[in-house]
Amino acid sequence: MSDTQTFLDTLKARSSNYTAEPTWIAARRQAGTARFEALGFPTRRDEEWKYTDVRSIAQGNFAIADNAEFSPATAAALTLPIDAYRLTFVDGVFSSALSDLDSLPSSVQVLPLSKALAENHEAVGGPLGRLTGVDFSPFAALNTAFMEEGAVVRIAPGTVVEKPILLQFLSRAGQPMMCHPRVLVEAGGRSEATLIEHYTGESEATNFTNVVGELMLDRGAILAHYKLQEAPLGDLHVASIHVEQGRDTRYTSYNLSLGGALVRNDLISDLNGQGAETNFLGLFFGQGRQHVDNHTKVNHNAPLTFSNENYKGILDDRAHGVFNGKVYVKRDSQKIEGFQSNQNLLLSDRAHIDAKPELEIYADDVKCSHGTTTGQLDEEAIYALRTRGIDEATARGLLTLAFAGEVLDKVTLDAIAERVELAVAGKLPERFNLAGLVEAAVSLND
Amino acid sequence: MASEEMEQLVRREYKDGFVTDIESDTLPPGLDENTIAFISKKKGEPEWMLEWRLDAYRQWLKMEAPSWAHLDYPPIDYQSISYFSAPKRPEDRPQSLDEVDPKLLETYEKLGIPLHERAALAGVAVDAVFDSVSVATTFKKQLGEAGVIFCSISEAIRDYPELIKQYLGTVVPVADNYFAALNSAVFTDGSFVFVPEGVTCPMELSTYFRINAANTGQFERTLIICESRAQVSYLEGCTAPMRDENQLHAAVVELVALDDAYIKYSTVQNWYPGDENGVGGIYNFVTKRGDCRGDRSRISWTQVETGSAITWKYPSCVLRGKDSIGEFYSVAVTNGRQQADTGTKMIHIGEGTRSYIVAKGISAGRSDQSYRGLVKIGPRAKGARNFTQCDSLLIGDKCGAHTFPYQEIGNSTATIEHEATTSKIGEDQLFYCQSRGISEEDAVSMIVNGFCKDVFQELPMEFAVEAEALLNVTLEGAVG
Numbered sequence: 071m072s073d074t075q076t077f078l079d080t081l082k083a084r085s086s087n088y089t090a091e092p093t094w095i096a097a098r099r100q101a102g103t104a105r106f107e108a109l110g111f112p113t114r115r116d117e118e119w120k121y122t123d124v125r126s127i128a129q130g131n132f133a134i135a136d137n138a139e140f141s142p143a144t145a146a147a148l149t150l151p152i153d154a155y156r157l158t159f160v161d162g163v164f165s166s167a168l169s170d171l172d173s174l175p176s177s178v179q180v181l182p183l184s185k186a187l188a189e190n191h192e193a194v195g196g197p198l199g200r201l202t203g204v205d206f207s208p209f210a211a212l213n214t215a216f217m218e219e220g221a222v223v224r225i226a227p228g229t230v231v232e233k234p235i236l237l238q239f240l241s242r243a244g245q246p247m248m249c250h251p252r253v254l255v256e257a258g259g260r261s262e263a264t265l266i267e268h269y270t271g272e273s274e275a276t277n278f279t280n281v282v283g284e285l286m287l288d289r290g291a292i293l294a295h296y297k298l299q300e301a302p303l304g305d306l307h308v309a310s311i312h313v314e315q316g317r318d319t320r321y322t323s324y325n326l327s328l329g330g331a332l333v334r335n336d337l338i339s340d341l342n343g344q345g346a347e348t349n350f351l352g353l354f355f356g357q358g359r360q361h362v363d364n365h366t367k368v369n370h371n372a373p374l375t376f377s378n379e380n381y382k383g384i385l386d387d388r389a390h391g392v393f394n395g396k397v398y399v400k401r402d403s404q405k406i407e408g409f410q411s412n413q414n415l416l417l418s419d420r421a422h423i424d425a426k427p428e429l430e431i432y433a434d435d436v437k438c439s440h441g442t443t444t445g446q447l448d449e450e451a452i453y454a455l456r457t458r459g460i461d462e463a464t465a466r467g468l469l470t471l472a473f474a475g476e477v478l479d480k481v482t483l484d485a486i487a488e489r490v491e492l493a494v495a496g497k498l499p500e501r502f503n504l505a506g507l508v509e510a511a512v513s514l515n516d
Numbered sequence: 517m518a519s520e521e522m523e524q525l526v527r528r529e530y531k532d533g534f535v536t537d538i539e540s541d542t543l544p545p546g547l548d549e550n551t552i553a554f555i556s557k558k559k560g561e562p563e564w565m566l567e568w569r570l571d572a573y574r575q576w577l578k579m580e581a582p583s584w585a586h587l588d589y590p591p592i593d594y595q596s597i598s599y600f601s602a603p604k605r606p607e608d609r610p611q612s613l614d615e616v617d618p619k620l621l622e623t624y625e626k627l628g629i630p631l632h633e634r635a636a637l638a639g640v641a642v643d644a645v646f647d648s649v650s651v652a653t654t655f656k657k658q659l660g661e662a663g664v665i666f667c668s669i670s671e672a673i674r675d676y677p678e679l680i681k682q683y684l685g686t687v688v689p690v691a692d693n694y695f696a697a698l699n700s701a702v703f704t705d706g707s708f709v710f711v712p713e714g715v716t717c718p719m720e721l722s723t724y725f726r727i728n729a730a731n732t733g734q735f736e737r738t739l740i741i742c743e744s745r746a747q748v749s750y751l752e753g754c755t756a757p758m759r760d761e762n763q764l765h766a767a768v769v770e771l772v773a774l775d776d777a778y779i780k781y782s783t784v785q786n787w788y789p790g791d792e793n794g795v796g797g798i799y800n801f802v803t804k805r806g807d808c809r810g811d812r813s814r815i816s817w818t819q820v821e822t823g824s825a826i827t828w829k830y831p832s833c834v835l836r837g838k839d840s841i842g843e844f845y846s847v848a849v850t851n852g853r854q855q856a857d858t859g860t861k862m863i864h865i866g867e868g869t870r871s872y873i874v875a876k877g878i879s880a881g882r883s884d885q886s887y888r889g890l891v892k893i894g895p896r897a898k899g900a901r902n903f904t905q906c907d908s909l910l911i912g913d914k915c916g917a918h919t920f921p922y923q924e925i926g927n928s929t930a931t932i933e934h935e936a937t938t939s940k941i942g943e944d945q946l947f948y949c950q951s952r953g954i955s956e957e958d959a960v961s962m963i964v965n966g967f968c969k970d971v972f973q974e975l976p977m978e979f980a981v982e983a984e985a986l987l988n989v990t991l992e993g994a995v996g
Contacts (some may be wrong), residue, residue: 118582121924402913416928419895425923431938433908439937444925 071126074110078103081215084134092196095187095217098204102214105204121392121424123365126332127306132217132248132278132474135161140168140240148207148270149409152485154236157178157221161242161277162249164219168238178263180235183252186222193372194222198254200282201312205273207336209308213250219279221254223265227258229286234264234296234483239279241305243270246278253283253311257291257319264483266296267309276304283311287319289343292408294322298486300493301329303358310336317343317372324481325381327354327362328493334363341368341375352381354492356421363392368375368408370399376407382477383414383420384470384494394426397440400430410440414446415473447473471495517764543600549573552701555600559670559704560678568692572700574692585796585857586886586918589799589826597764599735619724635636647860654717655805662718663711664748669737672708679710683741685771687807687834695766695801695828699735703768711746711777720750720976736767742777749780751979766801775810775837780818783831784983786990787823789854797825797854804831805861808840808869816843817860818974820983824989825854830888832861835869835897840869845971847983849990850883850915859889859906859921864930875906876972879915880991886918894928900930908938909967911960911991961988 081103088099096318111128112119123287138160147156157180158168162319171180179186186194193432204211257263268307269279279301287293301307313321327333339348355363368377383391396406414423427440447469455465474494481487543554552573556566580634581592659666665676673680711717742748752769762814765787771779782805790797800823806815817831833842844860862871871891879885908917919936941963949959965972965984972980 352546401916402914414925416925416930419924419928421928422926423923424925425934426920427921428933429908429917429919429936429938431908431910431918432916432938434913434915437937437939438867439935440919441923441936442932442934443921444923444930444932445929446928 074107076131080132080134086217087218092187092191092195095191098199098214098495099217100219102204105206105211106215107206109208109211118221118365121448122332122334122361122389122477124332124334125307127426128247130278130306130491132246135163135242135247135249137167138163138168140165140242142168143202144272145240149238150268150485150489152234152236152268152483154234154266154267155234156238157182158238158240158420159219159251160240160247161247162219162239162251162279163406168240174232174489175229177229178231178235179222179224181222183220183222183254185219185229188397191216196255197284197286198252199284201286201314201340202282202310206312209280210282211312211417213252213280213310215356216248216250218250220254223253223255225257225261225263225291227260229261229263231261231263234266236268236451239267241269241271241275241277241279241414242484243272243274243276243302246276248278248280251279251281253281253285255283255285255293257285257293258286258291259288261288263290264294264296266268266298266483268300270297271302271305273293273302274304275302278306280308281310282389283309285311286315287313287315287320289316289323290318290408291316292320294324294482296324296483296486297326297335298331298489299327299333302334303329303331303360305330306332308334311338313337313339313348314344315339315346315348317339318345318347319343320347322349323351325350325352325353325364326454326486326490327364328490330360330362332361333503334365336365338367339369340371342371343375344372345419347376348378348391348490349471350377350379350381351477353384353474353490354391355384356391357386358389360389361392362389363394365394367396367398369515370397370403370406370408373403374405375403376493379410380411380477381411382474383423384417384474385414385423388418388420388422390421391423392425392427393438393442393487396430397438399433399436401440404435406433406436407436408436408438412440412442413473414442414444415445415470416444417470529729540773545596545598547594547597547702549600552601555702555704556602557765561670561673562683565673565777568685568690568848569701571946572697573702575691576694576697579691579697581694585828585888586884586920587828587855587857589625589855589956592764594698598926600704605941608784625948631961635866656719662715663712664715664717665708666721667708669703669706669708669739672739676708676710679741680708680739683770683772684739685770687772687794687805688803690769693803693987695805696768698770699737699766699803703735703737705735706739706767707750708738709740709750711742711748713743714745716746717748720749720751721890733766736765736771737750738767740770740779740781741772742774742779744775744777746774747778748872749976750780750782751976752783764799765798766803767803769802769804769831771806771815773806773808773810773813773815773840776812778816779806780804780816781831782823783817783819784801784979784986785819785821785827786986789823789852792826792852798823799826799902800829801826802829804829804971806831806833806842808833808835808837808842810840811837811866812839814841814843816845816974818845818971819847819994821846821848821856821858821987822986824856825891827854827856827858829858830860832863833871834863834865835871836865837866838866839870840866841869842874844871844875845974846875847878847968847971847987849880849987850875850885851880851990852883853881854883856883857886858890859887859950861890862892862902864891864893864902865902867896867898868900869897870901871903873902873904873906875904875909876918876968876971878964878991879908879917880911882914884918886920887936888920890922890924891932891934892924893927893932895926898929900927902932904934905970906936907967908936909964910938910940962990964991
């Protein structure tokens with residue numbers, strides 16, 4: 071039996087759940103199924119998947135969860151300590167018990183996709199799938215074939231959302247499950263919001279998450295988008311995020327990837343209106359045999375648009391990292407500034423990084439640059455710290471944290487920054503406590 | 517499948533009935549095993565060489581033309597090409613410069629090419645004008661004393677079969693890629709250089725001075741071998757536009773450097789780029805690779821690419837030897853409707869290997885240009901080091917400039933740096949020059965030459981001067 075067939079059979083078994091759905095959803099589900107069937111899973115012969123082998127997904131047999139039971143105590147421990155409007159999904163199934171939308175203003179809608187469809191499915195039909203169609207990748211097609219649940223966020227024009235909107239995705243241990251959530255965000259003109267996607271779960275879990283996100287920013291909207299990926303180390307995680315930016319919008323992505331056995335992120339931003347600005351910040355940390363693949367693309371489709379990208383990778387043990395960043399400037403999109411930087415730190419001899427920073431430019435009045443470096447910790451810097459009485463392990467830890475710091479310093483939500491810092495520090499080869507590090511850092515300043 | 521087998525059977529039968537007149541000088545268009553047998557026979561090659569060619573051809577048949585490059589051209593009909601034509605006889609060539617296209621002469625004038633060389637370049641029967649034979653003889657004597665072998669690849673196959681057997685196809689295997697396989701099957705010309713142990717070649721070698729090289733072949737094959745502690749600098753091509761009726765060029769260049777050897781390979785390529793609509797230009801698909809087999813060996817590629825409608829070219833270094841060094845310096849200029857997809861590969865295998873890449877691309881008019889590079893660090897390449905700088909300059913708003921650098925790093929002791937920028941000539945730079953009484957055109961030329969300086973200074977001196985002039989001619993009319 072082919073790998074594709076296992077998934078198609080699961081889909082068939084699921085079809086009784088889809089009998090009552092509106093015709094437009096049925097049509098898209100069919101299109102997704104047909105496309106997935108035609109494409110099959112990508113192989114390393116596909117340029118887009120040259121460095122990432124998805125056989126662990128293709129050869130898996132994942133069930134679809136039908137309940138959202140989760141221990142409240144475990145959930146509480148996993149939940150980010152941030153005062154936020156919160157939607158929680160357990161293996162893709164919405165959990166109202168673990169969600170909290172208290173005091174959500176009427177100008178903001180945060181609701182599970184199933185509810186949004188039940189209330190007014192036509193309002194969802196327009197934007198859903200507009201940015202990420204079934205042709206984007208086999209995984210987008212697969213997601214469309216299986217789509218059932220997800221989050222819909224609508225922000226009315228002019229609204230400043232005071233608290234972050236937190237979408238929490240929990241992964242359970244036990245039988246391998248898969249989920250195909252959709253995230254749909256419509257940020258109205260001049261609105262301001264912070265969106266957090268948080269992936270986490272029970273450490274023994276071995277599930278497959280295949281999320282598709284579509285974010286639309288209307289004129290003047292500002293959106294900060296955190297994707298904190300702390301999935302269990304056995305989880306397989308594929309995310310396709312597509313952002314559409316109108317005039318004078320500002321989008322900032324914080325892509326923080328710590329967990330997962332196999333992680334693939336596709337992040338695309340279309341700068342369609344003058345004055346639009348996009349910022350991609352990324353930090354990925356790999357250890358053991360983790361595989362982390364980040365593909366980003368900025369499309370400068372309009373003149374006077376700006377992009378800034380900074381991705382940092384730290385790889386230990388036999389981890390494999392991939393960075394593929396592309397800056398595209400459309401013909402006649404003049405007065406563009408596009409900057410891209412990717413730096414990678416290899417902590418072990420068997421760690422591996424494949425980097426490909428690309429520029430594709432069809433206009434002349436542009437300032438575009440990219441830089442990428444790969445290396446190890448600077449022995450002279452370690453020596454300098456040691457001459458100040460800091461032991462080698464601490465020195466290495468400090469320098470690794472400093473390396474991550476360039477991205478983490480820009481993280482404005484302290485709870486997230488601290489969490490990532492702790493994770494990086496805690497996973498460093500020479501284990502030490504962060505408190506000791508902080509003390510050491512303070513004593514350096516004295 | 518069955519029909520394919522049938523076809524092969526039919527072909528085999530035809531082979532026995534092979535009747536092409538060996539005395540004729542030109543083959544009709546078409547490619548099959550008979551064509552290859554004809555070429556091999558015409559060149560007086562031994563049986564093993566024919567087998568080698570046929571092996572390449574059979575592998576080529578199974579391959580597909582690569583489509584990954586950022587290039588757009590109609591599919592090539594390999595059956596419409598004539599794979600062998602002897603050089604034109606003197607009486608068929610233009611008899612004097614008066615018969616040559618005045619536009620060509622104008623360009624020579626701008627490039628400052630000496631009068632007697634102009635005739636040679638324009639394809640005028642040179643013997644009467646310019647005594648190339650005596651020049652070549654003097655050189656041959658000097659090289660012979662040093663023990664350096666420098667001859668055409670056909671002569672080498674005949675006279676030094678052991679060296680050819682030992683080295684040919686070891687850097688670029690016959691089935692390395694589509695165009696290399698085609699070249700291996702049908703190559704008709706090219707150079708062979710062998711520098712024995714400890715010898716520094718007493719002069720810069722250039723095909724331009726090689727006798728018999730008046731007509732560079734369509735499928736050139738070059739093989740350069742430097743034994744331990746030997747050194748050579750080789751120049752390919754020349755700055756003047758080359759007249760050539762062949763549209764498809766698929767050359768293969770192989771370099772082998774043993775312990776402590778140093779090979780410097782410089783290219784200036786200025787083939788016909790086609791008219792303003794891109795019609796009729798040369799398609800240039802080249803496989804160039806150097807193998808740093810020995811410890812502390814060094815291979816350096818320098819290229820100035822201004823011609824051809826399509827350029828597909830990635831001079832590469834395989835850094836096998838401990839502490840070996842690979843270098844790549846490139847200036848690529850595209851104007852009109854030219855397309856270039858060029859770059860390099862640095863494969864670090866040995867410990868302490870280093871590579872250095874400087875690529876400068878200038879796009880003007882409606883042209884499209886890509887830098888495509890690979891830096892690969894193997895797990896055993898401890899302490900490997902790479903620095904890459906690739907800059908693009910855009911002139912005009914209808915051109916494109918792209919960079920696709922691949923980095924595959926499997927060693928934590930490696931240090932890799934890559935920088936790329938894309939920009940246009942700054943208004944402030946132009947204004948600064950013009951405020952000092954420099955005309956706009958001269959200012960652009962100054963800025964562009966400054967942009968390319970890092971590469972030009974790697975060229976042998978005479979070449980560098982010519983390259984600068986060439987750049988100005990190529991970009992003429994692109995500004996203003």
